[in-house]
Amino acid sequence: MKGGQTLRQAGLALGLPAALLATWWIASSGSANFYFPPLQTIAQTFVEVWVSPRLLDDVVPSLARLAAGYFGAVVLGLLIGIPIGLSRALRNTLEPVLEFLRAIPPPALVPILILFAGIGDTMKTLVIVSGCIWPVLLNTVEGVRGRDEVLEDVTRCYRIRGFARLWHFVIPSASPQMFTGLRQALSIGIILMVISEMFAASNGLGFAIIQFERSFAVAEMWTGIIMLGLIGIGLAQVFRLVERRMLAWYHGLRQSQRAGG
Amino acid sequence: MNAHASGSPRTAAMLDVAGLRKVYSGSGRTIEAIRDVTFTVGAGELVCIVGPSGAGKTTLLKCIAGLLPPSGGKVVLEGQAVAGPPPAMAVVFQEYGRSLFPWMTVRQNVELPLRQKRLPAARREQLVGDALAAVDLADAHGAYPWQLSGGMQQRVAIARAVAYEPHVLLMDEPFAAVDAQTRADLEDLIRRLWHRLKVTVLFVTHDIEEAVYLGERVLILSHAPTVIMEDVVIDLPDERSQLETRSLPRFSELRKHVYAKIQLAKQGWRPPGESKT
Amino acid sequence: MGDSQRRSDAGFRAKNLAWMQASIGLIGFAAVLELAPQLGLVSPRYLPPFSVIAAALANELQQANFWAALAFTMRSWAIGLTISVLAGASLGILIGSSAWLQAVTRSTIEFLRPIPSVALIPVAILLFGTTLQSNLVLVIYASFWQVLVQVLSGVQDVDPVARETAQSYRFGHWALIRHVIWPTTLPYLMTGIRLAASVALILAITAELTIGTPGLGRELSLAQSGGAVAVMYAYLIVMGLIGVLVNVAARGLERSIMPWHPSLRSEQPV
Numbered sequence: 001m002k003g004g005q006t007l008r009q010a011g012l013a014l015g016l017p018a019a020l021l022a023t024w025w026i027a028s029s030g031s032a033n034f035y036f037p038p039l040q041t042i043a044q045t046f047v048e049v050w051v052s053p054r055l056l057d058d059v060v061p062s063l064a065r066l067a068a069g070y071f072g073a074v075v076l077g078l079l080i081g082i083p084i085g086l087s088r089a090l091r092n093t094l095e096p097v098l099e100f101l102r103a104i105p106p107p108a109l110v111p112i113l114i115l116f117a118g119i120g121d122t123m124k125t126l127v128i129v130s131g132c133i134w135p136v137l138l139n140t141v142e143g144v145r146g147r148d149e150v151l152e153d154v155t156r157c158y159r160i161r162g163f164a165r166l167w168h169f170v171i172p173s174a175s176p177q178m179f180t181g182l183r184q185a186l187s188i189g190i191i192l193m194v195i196s197e198m199f200a201a202s203n204g205l206g207f208a209i210i211q212f213e214r215s216f217a218v219a220e221m222w223t224g225i226i227m228l229g230l231i232g233i234g235l236a237q238v239f240r241l242v243e244r245r246m247l248a249w250y251h252g253l254r255q256s257q258r259a260g261g
Numbered sequence: 262m263n264a265h266a267s268g269s270p271r272t273a274a275m276l277d278v279a280g281l282r283k284v285y286s287g288s289g290r291t292i293e294a295i296r297d298v299t300f301t302v303g304a305g306e307l308v309c310i311v312g313p314s315g316a317g318k319t320t321l322l323k324c325i326a327g328l329l330p331p332s333g334g335k336v337v338l339e340g341q342a343v344a345g346p347p348p349a350m351a352v353v354f355q356e357y358g359r360s361l362f363p364w365m366t367v368r369q370n371v372e373l374p375l376r377q378k379r380l381p382a383a384r385r386e387q388l389v390g391d392a393l394a395a396v397d398l399a400d401a402h403g404a405y406p407w408q409l410s411g412g413m414q415q416r417v418a419i420a421r422a423v424a425y426e427p428h429v430l431l432m433d434e435p436f437a438a439v440d441a442q443t444r445a446d447l448e449d450l451i452r453r454l455w456h457r458l459k460v461t462v463l464f465v466t467h468d469i470e471e472a473v474y475l476g477e478r479v480l481i482l483s484h485a486p487t488v489i490m491e492d493v494v495i496d497l498p499d500e501r502s503q504l505e506t507r508s509l510p511r512f513s514e515l516r517k518h519v520y521a522k523i524q525l526a527k528q529g530w531r532p533p534g535e536s537k538t
Numbered sequence: 539m540g541d542s543q544r545r546s547d548a549g550f551r552a553k554n555l556a557w558m559q560a561s562i563g564l565i566g567f568a569a570v571l572e573l574a575p576q577l578g579l580v581s582p583r584y585l586p587p588f589s590v591i592a593a594a595l596a597n598e599l600q601q602a603n604f605w606a607a608l609a610f611t612m613r614s615w616a617i618g619l620t621i622s623v624l625a626g627a628s629l630g631i632l633i634g635s636s637a638w639l640q641a642v643t644r645s646t647i648e649f650l651r652p653i654p655s656v657a658l659i660p661v662a663i664l665l666f667g668t669t670l671q672s673n674l675v676l677v678i679y680a681s682f683w684q685v686l687v688q689v690l691s692g693v694q695d696v697d698p699v700a701r702e703t704a705q706s707y708r709f710g711h712w713a714l715i716r717h718v719i720w721p722t723t724l725p726y727l728m729t730g731i732r733l734a735a736s737v738a739l740i741l742a743i744t745a746e747l748t749i750g751t752p753g754l755g756r757e758l759s760l761a762q763s764g765g766a767v768a769v770m771y772a773y774l775i776v777m778g779l780i781g782v783l784v785n786v787a788a789r790g791l792e793r794s795i796m797p798w799h800p801s802l803r804s805e806q807p808v
Contacts, residue, residue, distance in 0.1 A: 013645040020646065035664050092559035097567045103781025104774055105740040107747050108755065111762035111770055115584045150359040153328055156345075157352045158374035158425065168373060172364040191654045198659065198748055206656075213660035221660050229653040236652040249364040249405060256407040 037219045046223040054208070059227070062204040065121060066193045069128025073185060076129070077136025078178070082170065084137075085144025102138065106131030106188070107195045119200035127196040132185040139181025143174030176250045179243050186239055190232055205231070275339060275461045276302040276325070276429055282333030283320055294320050296486035297334070302429075307455050307462045309472035311519060312482030313527045318465045321487065322433045325463065326352050339428065348378075351422035355434040357415040361406040367393070368402040371421045378425075392424035393417075395454060412443035416450070423454060429461045437467065445503050448475055452501060469523065473497075473515045474506060481519060483526045490522055490530065586768040594768035595775060604757065608776075611753040614670060614742040615735075615784075618677030622738070623731055625678075626685025631723060634693025635715050651687070655680040655741060656748075663749055673745040673753070680741045681734035688733065692726025693719055725796045732788035739784055743777060754780075 025039040050059075084090045109130050110123075117123040147170060155161075155169050197206030209224035211217075244251065283295040294317040302308050312318050323329040325336050327346040336343040338350065351374075354360040361370050368389055375385045393399055396416040406414050415435060422430055432451075436444040448471060455462050466472050472479045473495060481490040497511060506512055571588035574580045586594075598604045633639045655676050662672040696719055704718045746755025754777060761769040 012641045016642050016646045017649060035661075089559060092556040093563035093566075095563070096560045097563050099785070100778045100782055103736070103785065104778040105743045105747075105755075105781070107740075107744040108758055108774055108777055110747070111759060112584075112774070114762075115767065148359050150354055150356050151362065153323075153352070153354065154360050156328060157326060157350070158377060158421075159346060159348060160373065160377050164377060168362070168365075172362070175364075187652065187654065191656045194654065194656045195744070195748060198656075209657075209660055213663060216664075218664070221664075225657045225661070228657045232652040232654050232657075233649060252405060253363045253407040 035218060037222070041219050042222045042226070045219040046226060049220055049223050050227055058203055058205050058208045059231070061121075062193055062197065062206065063231075065124050065196075065204070066128060066189050069125045069193070070132055070185065070189045072125065073129045073132030073189070074136055074182060077133045077181070077185075078140055081137045081140025082144055082166070082174075085141040085174065086170070091141065091145070098138070102134040106192055110196060110199050114200065124193070124196040124201070124204075128189050128192045131188045131192045135181040135184035135188065136178070137181075139177050139184075140174060143177030143181075144170055146177065147173040176247055179247060183239060183243070186235060187232070190228075190235065194228065274301045275304040275306070276463065277337040278325060278334070279337070280334030281321070281324060281331050281336065283317070283324055283329065284332040293486040295324070295331075297488050298482075299334075300480055300489060300492065302461055302463060304428075304461055305459050306477055307452075307464065307475060308478045308480060309476035310463065310465045310480045310482060311467065311469055311472045311523065312487070313484055313523055314467065315484050316482040316526070317485050317487045318467070318482065319433055321482070322352075322431055322463075322465050326350060326431050349428040351425045351427035351430055353415070353418050353422050353430070353432045353435045355437050357411060357418050357435070357438070358406075360418050361414060361421075363405065363407055365405075366402065367398065367404050367406065367409070367417050370406065370417060371424050374421065374425050388424040388426070389420075392420040395423060395457070396420045396450060410443075411439050412447060415439060415447060419447075419450070419454070423458065423460075427460065429463065432462065432464045434466055435464075436471070444471070449503065451475060469519050470507070470516055473512060473519060474501060474503075479515075479519060481522045481526070483530055483532075488532055488535075490526060490532075493519060583767065586771065590768045591771045591775065594766070595772035598769060598772050598776075607752060607754050607757045610751070611739075611742050611746065611755070611780075614673035614677055614745070614751075614753065615738050617670075618674050618742065619681055619731075619735055619738040621674070622678045622681035622734055623685050623727075626682045626730065626734070627689055627727055630686045630689025630693065630727075631715060631719060634690055634696075634723070635711065635719055640690075640693075647686070647690075651683055656744075659745070659748055662745070668749055668751045670751065672749050673742055673751050676745045677738045677741045681738040684734040684737055685727070685730040688726045688730030689723055692723035695726065696722045725792075728792040728795050732785070732792050735784050735788045736781060739781055 021039075028036055028038045029040060031038050084094060106127065110127055113123050113126050113130070117126055151169060151173065155165050160168065193204075194206035194209070197204035198210045201207040205224065205228060209221060209228065212221035212224055278301070279299050281295055281298040282293075285292045285294060298321060300308075310318060310321070320329065324331045325343070327336075327343045327350070330344075338347050341347070362373070365373065371389045371392055372385055375388055380388070390399075393402065396419055398413060398416055398420060401409065401413065401417070406417065409417070418435075436447050439447065451462070451464070452475065454460075464472070464475055466475075476495050479493045479495060481493065482488075483490050493515065495515060497506060497509065497515070568588050571585070571591070573587075575582040575585050575587045633643055658675055658679055662675040666672040666675065700718050701714070704714050709717065742753065743755040745751055746753035747759055748755075750756055750759070754773060758770055758773040758777075761767075761773060
């Protein structure tokens with residue numbers, strides 16, 4: 001019985017993707033279209049291109065810059081966001097400015113950042129930070145602001161103050177909302193990682209894809225895109241695992257609430 | 262976990278509320294929630310506060326707890342004026358679901374205030390263990406609050422207050438959101454703890470029967486602007502049980518008396534001689 | 539008791555105070571932008587003083603190419619947003635109306651969603667060059683997911699009792715959608731439109747920047763090639779202001795359709 005259920009679940013999960021892939025394969029198999037080579041060709045090219053030193057030369061530097069920019073943005077976003085969330089005066093004062101700044105598309109900042117930081121790794125990392133910081137910052141502010149009043153009274157009554165209050169109350173209370181920001185920041189980071197490399201770079205995944213495109217190496221270009229997609233999916237999965245672990249209490253709480261507890 | 266008891270427990274004033282006044286103001290309008298509340302609570306007493314809704318019971322409790330600054334009068338705890346939440350006081354709130362930290366286990370919740378007091382680990386462990394045992398939750402150390410029923414959550418909040426070794430325990434309608442069965446158990450739990458720990462208890466409730474059942478005295482509040490209508494001494498036997506005490510004729514008399522007063526309060530009773538401001 | 543009274547009085551004063559604080563914030567920001575380069579804290583070559591940027595902006599506003607570029611950007615935005623909202627809403631409701639469809643498509647959606655829209659840039663360039671269609675590829679791809687995910691959330695929010703009742707009355711597929719699914723889903727759709735609107739704008743500008751299609755993004759990169767730093771900043775300000783306008787308008791629309799403030803709904807990745 002159990003086996004049958006698992007089989008059914010697997011069938012549901014894999015059914016459509018398998019069907020789509022098969023359709024793509026068949027529809028493109030005899031393709032002479034320059035822009036859409038046969039899927040078979042793409043698959044073969046993928047192995048040629050990426051199962052090679054290129055993985056180290058391009059993918060690793062890209063991911064390293066992503067990590068630097070992402071975690072930099074997270075630290076900044078938390079450090080700035082927590083005080084703003086705690087103080088209504090700060091919030092009212094800074095909110096319009098922040099709303100304006102976050103409405104500026106991060107890729108539009110690339111030319112400016114090139115002015116300040118040249119075209120090296122620093123610029124690319126700064127681009128990633130400049131885009132990732134907003135969801136982290138704004139969600140942190142929201143999360144801190146929305147802390148429960150009764151719990152706030154509890155911390156006051158039992159004289160839990162200063163750093164202890166931050167560590168035991170404010171931050172955990174805001175963490176579900178913070179994680180929403182962290183998740184958005186991750187996708188934005190991947191996008192900016194690629195874009196910054198398309199502008200000016202000597203290595204990286206975005207750089208490789210654009211190189212392929214410029215030299216009309218279409219199959220290779222598609223493999224780069226697929227690689228990018230795989231990285232996006234992979235990182236999203238990693239994030240989900242981390243979140244489930246760190247917010248286990250929150251998922252348990254919501255589940256019990258939904259059960260009508 | 263014994264509360265401090267100086268000399269004769271019934272004569273030393275633990276809590277002295279004098280002329281307490283609370284006014285909210287803004288944009289040219291003022292709301293006088295509490296006009297003049299004056300009473301004392303002796304060390305080791307169990308005093309209940311009842312009033313109609315609109316009597317500002319929660320406001321009163323928050324002023325006493327130091328969570329709200331009064332607009333006039335003062336609250337004195339053990340001879341010292343209350344200017345913010347004092348260390349000798351613990352509060353149990355009505356919304357038990359929101360008063361425990363959901364990211365901490367039961368034991369961590371109870372232990373947190375003790376860590377703030379910088380107690381050594383061994384002492385903390387002893388206090389937490391004793392408190393949880395006292396509320397019959399010895400097995401729930403590792404559970405999370407949202408895994409427990411409403412009554413159990415409130416008991417954790419009570420355990421936390423008890424472990425804190427307060428001199429005064431304030432309870433703000435703690436059983437209002439709990440079902441009747443559980444409420445009866447929790448009322449008895451409070452009486453048991455009170456007897457054992459000899460702690461001073463100030464218990465706010467809207468439930469008249471609960472107030473008469475639990476208290477040694479019942480303070481009846483008027484409608485806003487609040488004053489104390491009457492300070493009723495509950496001369497029921499000290500050993501109380503849900504079945505027997507509630508069927509005593511004296512219980513019924515007291516209950517009717519308080520009920521009648523509350524009805525007056527709802528109809529807008531004001532103390533004689535009060536100026537019409 | 540007196541609490542709600544107290545809150546409304548305090549609320550009135552607080553609102554005035556909030557406006558004052560907001561103005562201080564904005565003015566302070568402009569002041570920092572003005573003084574930092576003037577005082578030499580930042581090189582004026584990289585960050586011209588606010589007054590210089592404002593002058594450059596005023597100048598740009600008088601140029602025809604500015605307004606043409608603005609029109610191009612808003613055109614991509616409007617067309618892309620409309621298409622993604624229609625596609626996302628219809629596909630979302632269709633999938634949501636059938637438990638089987640939900641189950642079958644779930645893995646595919648989870649799979650495709652995290653793929654970044656920028657992956658399509660080279661494809662767009664190859665296929666469409668520097669035309670409107672290039673922009674639309676990016677805009678639609680990114681905005682579509684915003685709408686779809688929100689609508690799917692909305693459909694999942696449908697009260698199962700209402701659904702079962704409708705089924706017991708033998709509502710047809712179409713009637714089920716009209717009377718049960720659509721009303722519940724509408725607020726979520728509004729949120730999706732709001733999110734999609736700002737994403738669409740960002741992608742439109744990004745496409746212009748990276749591909750070179752006409753629009754505000756391309757004006758920015760032209761200014762960059764010409765070394766006109768103040769003009770670059772002027773365009774950034776324009777982009778920010780339009781972004782804020784779009785956000786405010788979308789929030790207004792959302793609020794007018796729903797009398798209650800929207801509950802926190804998670805935003806989805808671009």
